[in-house]
Structures are given as C-alpha cells and as structure tokens.
Amino acid sequence: MKALDEQDHYEVLEVQPGAGYEEIERAYRLTRDAYSDGAMGLYSVFSNEDAAVIRGRIDEAYRVLSDPGDRERYDAEVGIKRQEPITPMAAARDFTDASISDREEYEREARVAAAEVATAVEVIEDVDADIDEENQSFDGAALRRSRMRRGVELDQISDVTKVTVKYLRYIEDEAFDRLPAEVYVRGFVSAYARAIGLDARRVANTYMERVEAARAPSKRTSRSASAY
Amino acid sequence: MTLDREGTEGMDGTSSSARMPGGTSGDHAVSQPARIISVGGGKGGVGKSFVLANMATCLARAGYRVIAVDADLEGANLHTCLGAPTPTASLADFVAQREDDLGKLVFDTPIPGVRMIAGTHANLSEAQPTHLRRVRLMRGLRRLQADFVLLDLGAGVHSAVLDYFLVADEGLVVVSPEPTSLENAYTFLRAAFYRRMRLAMVGHGVRKLVTTAMDQRNESGLRTPLDLLREIESLDGADGARFVQTMREFRPRIVVNNVRTAEDIKLGFAMSSVCRKYFGIDAEYLGYVNQDEDVRLSIAAKTPLVEFRPKSDAAIYLERIARKVAAGRSLSSDKSSTSPVQSRAQSPIQPPIQSTTHTKHTNSPGSGRRF
Numbered sequence: 001m002k003a004l005d006e007q008d009h010y011e012v013l014e015v016q017p018g019a020g021y022e023e024i025e026r027a028y029r030l031t032r033d034a035y036s037d038g039a040m041g042l043y044s045v046f047s048n049e050d051a052a053v054i055r056g057r058i059d060e061a062y063r064v065l066s067d068p069g070d071r072e073r074y075d076a077e078v079g080i081k082r083q084e085p086i087t088p089m090a091a092a093r094d095f096t097d098a099s100i101s102d103r104e105e106y107e108r109e110a111r112v113a114a115a116e117v118a119t120a121v122e123v124i125e126d127v128d129a130d131i132d133e134e135n136q137s138f139d140g141a142a143l144r145r146s147r148m149r150r151g152v153e154l155d156q157i158s159d160v161t162k163v164t165v166k167y168l169r170y171i172e173d174e175a176f177d178r179l180p181a182e183v184y185v186r187g188f189v190s191a192y193a194r195a196i197g198l199d200a201r202r203v204a205n206t207y208m209e210r211v212e213a214a215r216a217p218s219k220r221t222s223r224s225a226s227a228y
Numbered sequence: 229m230t231l232d233r234e235g236t237e238g239m240d241g242t243s244s245s246a247r248m249p250g251g252t253s254g255d256h257a258v259s260q261p262a263r264i265i266s267v268g269g270g271k272g273g274v275g276k277s278f279v280l281a282n283m284a285t286c287l288a289r290a291g292y293r294v295i296a297v298d299a300d301l302e303g304a305n306l307h308t309c310l311g312a313p314t315p316t317a318s319l320a321d322f323v324a325q326r327e328d329d330l331g332k333l334v335f336d337t338p339i340p341g342v343r344m345i346a347g348t349h350a351n352l353s354e355a356q357p358t359h360l361r362r363v364r365l366m367r368g369l370r371r372l373q374a375d376f377v378l379l380d381l382g383a384g385v386h387s388a389v390l391d392y393f394l395v396a397d398e399g400l401v402v403v404s405p406e407p408t409s410l411e412n413a414y415t416f417l418r419a420a421f422y423r424r425m426r427l428a429m430v431g432h433g434v435r436k437l438v439t440t441a442m443d444q445r446n447e448s449g450l451r452t453p454l455d456l457l458r459e460i461e462s463l464d465g466a467d468g469a470r471f472v473q474t475m476r477e478f479r480p481r482i483v484v485n486n487v488r489t490a491e492d493i494k495l496g497f498a499m500s501s502v503c504r505k506y507f508g509i510d511a512e513y514l515g516y517v518n519q520d521e522d523v524r525l526s527i528a529a530k531t532p533l534v535e536f537r538p539k540s541d542a543a544i545y546l547e548r549i550a551r552k553v554a555a556g557r558s559l560s561s562d563k564s565s566t567s568p569v570q571s572r573a574q575s576p577i578q579p580p581i582q583s584t585t586h587t588k589h590t591n592s593p594g595s596g597r598r599f
C-alpha cells in the first residue's frame with residue numbers, strides 16, 4: 001500500500017504491469033476523466049488542487065508507459081520483468097497522422113469515445129453484454145442499450161449519420177407513427193447501427209419487421225416472438 | 229470507544245472466518261449460513277430500496293431463497309417496494325425485545341420466493357438497537373433459512389447503520405449521479421472505514437499504533453485514510469501488516485442508479501478509483517441502472533420493475549447486478565432457464581442444488597437474462 005507519490009506508474013493508472021497498449025490507453029482515458037477539473041466523482045474527497053496533482057502523475061505515467069522505449073527503460077529501472085514483449089500501438093497513432101476528411105474525423109471521434117466507455121464497461125458487464133447483440137432481434141430499447149453501453153450520445157450519432165436527433169430518438173422509442181416512410185426508416189436505422197459498430201443489415205432487417213408489424217396490425221406476430 | 233465483550237467477539241469474528249462463503253459458525257455447522265448483503269449509500273432517495281427489491285426478485289427467480297430485511301427503521305418502505313401490505317410485526321419488535329425469534333417476523337410477499345422482515349417503526353425513540361442487540365440481530369439474520377438476506381439500510385451514518393454495513397458479507401453503496409449523493413456516499417464510506425478500523429483494532433494489538441500514527445498526523449502529513457494505513461504499516465511490520473490486510477478486506481461495491489448519460493456511467497469508475505487512491509481499498513463497480521419512466525411507474529404500481537416491466541432497459545441492468553451478486557452461489561440448473569412467467573407458477577422456494585453452477589456462457593436467447 002503506497003501513497004500516490006510512491007506509487008509506480010502502473011499503480012497510478014490502476015493497471016497490471018503486464019498491461020497491453022490498449023489497456024493502458026483505456027486506463028489513461030478513464031483515470032484522466034475521473035480526475036478532470038471539477039469531476040463529480042471527486043466531490044467532497046479531493047480538491048481541485050489534489051486532482052491536479054493526481055492528473056500530473058497520471059499524465060507522467062501515461063507518457064512513460066505509452067512509449068515502448070521509455071516503458072522498457074522504466075521497467076528495468078523499477079525491476080519489472082515481463083514474459084512477452086508489448087505490442088506497439090502502431091495503428092492508433094498512424095491513424096491520427098493520416099490526413100482525413102472532416103467526416104472521417106467525426107467518425108473516428110465517435111468510435112474513440114465509444115471504445116473508451118465500451119471497453120471499460122465490459123468490465124462490469126462481462127460476456128452477457130454482447131449476447132443480445134449476437135442473438136437478438138433489435139428493437140428500439142436494444143439499440144439504446146447498445147448505444148449506452150458504448151457511451152455514445154444521440155447527438156454524436158447524429159453528427160456522424162446526419163440523421164436528426166429527433167428521428168434517432170423516435171427510433172429508440174419506437175414512435176413508429178412519427179417516423180417517415182419505411183424506406184427512410186431503414187436508411188436511418190442502418191446508419192445508426194453502423195455508427196455504433198453493429199451489423200447494419202441485421203439490425204435494419206429485424207427492426208423493420210417491427211415497424212411493418214406495427215403499421216399493419218393484422219400481420220403483428222414478430223413482437224411477442226422477439227428474442228427477449 | 230469501548231466495546232462490550234459480546235460486541236467485540238461478534239464484530240471481530242465476522243471480519244475473518246465467518247465472512248468466508250461456506251464458512252461455518254459454531255452451532256450452525258450443517259446448512260450454509262445465509263449470505264448477508266447490505267445495501268446502503270448514505271443519502272435517502274437514491275434508490276436503495278428500489279435496487280434491493282429488484283435484486284431480491286431476480287435472485288428468487290433464479291431459485292434462491294431470499295429474505296429482504298428492512299433495517300431502515302426510521303424510514304421503512306421496503307414492504308411497499310415489494311407490494312406487501314403494511315405489516316403488523318416488524319424488526320422493531322426484535323429491537324424492542326418484544327420478539328426474540330427473527331424467524332417469526334418473516335412473512336411472504338406477493339413476489340414468489342421473496343419473503344421479508346418489515347421495518348415499520350412502533351416508536352421512533354427506540355428505532356436504533358443497542359450494540360448488543362445489533363450483534364444478536366446479525367447472528368439471527370445469518371441463521372435464517374435463506375440463501376440470501378438482503379438488508380436495506382437507512383440513510384445517514386448512525387453506528388447501527390455502519391455496523392449492518394460492515395458485518396454483512398457484502399456491502400453495496402447505491403449512488404445517483406449528483407454531488408449531494410456522492411458527498412453522502414463518501415461520508416458514509418469514510419465513517420464505515422473508521423468504524424471498521426476501530427473494530428479491527430480490538431482484535432489486533434494495533435490500537436497503540438493507530439494512536440501513534442494519529443498523533444504524528446501533522447508531522448507526517450497524514451491526509452487520507454490511505455496515508456494513515458501506510459503510516460501504521462510502517463510502524464510495526466507484523467501487527468501493522470495484519471491490520472492493514474483486515475482493512476483491505478473492506479470491499480464495498482458500487483451501484484450507480486438513475487444514469488442518463490455515458491458520463492454518468494463512468495462515475496462508477498471514478499468512485500472506484502477514488503476509493504483506491506483515497507482509502508486504499510478496492511471498491512468494485514458493480515453496475516448501473518438507467519433513468520427510466522418505467523421505474524417511476526413500477527414504484528407507483530408497488531411492484532419491482534423486473535416484474536412490472538421485465539423487458540425495460542433498467543430491468544435488464546438490475547438483473548445484471550443481481551447476477552453479479554449471486555456469482556459464486558450455487559444454483560439449480562432447471563431454475564436457471566425458467567422464464568419469469570413459469571417461475572410464478574412454481575413453488576417459490578426450492579433449495580438450490582449444490583452440484584450445478586451456472587455459468588454465463590450457457591445463456592441462450594430468451595433465457596439469457598434469467599440467470
């Protein structure tokens with residue numbers, strides 16, 4: 001048990017010494033977020049000054065651990081031995097260097113934001129979290145759950161898809177009578193699904209069954225049979 | 229701080245062997261003692277009783293014998309969350325020593341498999357039991373014929389509330405994403421931390437160490453409970469280390485209720501990190517429940533949400549929390565695949581079968597969320 005000033009970089013970021021690059025990246029985002037200025041989670045425990053000190057330590061830990069060379073030197077210095085080499089994080093950095101259009105930038109940001117919470121939330125939701133996404137027919141509530149799990153807000157999806165928040169909300173609420181013709185709804189739902197990394201075709205197909213069933217009451221069968 | 233002999237024994241004992249799952253406690257060696265889970269959080273109105281009532285329902289559906297206990301004598305309402313009528317007998321009868329057998333206070337609720345001890349107060353002046361009575365209460369709860377005993381704690385940091393929290397096998401802290409709730413939750417955790425510390429001091433010869441550490445507070449710049457633990461650890465190797473280990477076994481788990489945004493969801497991680505960096509303890513983020521109109525409706529209907537709207541988002545999140553709470557407890561396999569409709573028709577209480585342990589990977593569509 002050590003005070004902050006005695007903790008090593010891994011302890012500061014709350015990861016194991018064997019943590020891979022992605023894990024460190026995720027831990028950094030989460031802790032950085034948790035100790036941001038005025039963060040609610042600190043209220044009444046850590047002052048802004050405390051938080052600033054902790055942030056400084058978090059940044060320093062990240063700076064060292066995110067650089068393969070620095071990390072190796074640091075590990076040697078504090079006596080951490082590792083069985084397997086750490087895979088460098090080529091992909092993420094190369095991606096930011098490439099020149100990308102605004103739209104791709106939006107999409108990337110949405111994905112990063114989504115991955116940030118999604119990976120973190122996996123910790124608390126384990127395997128079953130994805131079971132509905134694999135087996136389930138998608139209704140509005142399932143879409144919202146998938147979105148929430150990724151930590152994505154509707155306006156972020158709207159930025160990426162150019163579908164207004166109003167319609168995205170109708171889709172989640174299954175306000176079928178307020179949605180436009182089915183051909184448009186299919187397009188909206190596909191875009192929504194793509195934006196949060198779901199299989200657009202499968203989501204659209206199962207969702208549209210619900211729309212059709214609702215709009216033609218005589219054919220209403222799928223609702224009660226849906227997977228959950 | 230003085231403790232009577234009985235209190236010392238009861239409190240200290242539960243921090244070691246009796247806390248272990250499957251641990252036997254003397255005169256009660258045959259059947260597994262009930263696992264006690266307390267649900268607290270400091271602030272009123274954050275959804276403790278709501279979360280507890282739903283957790284109880286989920287566990288009962290999964291085939292566990294569940295007794296929900298309303299230990300919030302000053303603001304008892306758990307019976308309403310479970311749709312039970314205002315009870316005639318309650319925990320207050322035990323506290324006031326009108327009834328010594330807790331088993332006689334247990335009654336059925338409309339939810340199959342969930343029984344309860346209500347907490348309606350007879351007289352506010354006697355709402356909090358004496359320390360000795362609390363120890364008896366905790367022992368009595370452990371002997372109840374149940375797999376899980378869920379304790380609904382009141383708001384505030386009364387020593388009775390803290391003791392229920394500390395002596396339970398597991399303590400859940402429910403917060404909602406607002407500064408007032410966090411403030412009270414941290415106050416609650418801090419109070420629980422120091423109370424646990426005092427109780428642990430009796431068992432180990434570290435009282436002096438703690439006093440010394442406290443005395444040196446200014447010189448050594450102790451600011452957080454973590455600093456204090458470090459100081460104690462450094463003063464005396466063996467005793468200090470053992471004491472610190474006892475403190476580290478204090479592992480509350482966090483539930484964030486009423487989340488609306490991704491930011492709210494992340495709050496649980498922040499709290500968990502603060503617990504590590506401030507208290508030096510592991511506080512796992514157990515899960516969250518989203519804000520949902522169905523929640524309000526279910527409360528108005530006096531029915532747990534997982535019964536009222538089993539398909540709502542919030543119900544699904546509540547089931548995930550219950551599943552994590554149940555992890556490690558054995559479960560009968562035929563029960564694991566029953567739908568809520570089927571389980572209603574079945575005998576509500578069946579002892580779980582020891583040999584089969586449910587794993588998440590056996591989930592199939594339709595039954596996946598029913599444990």
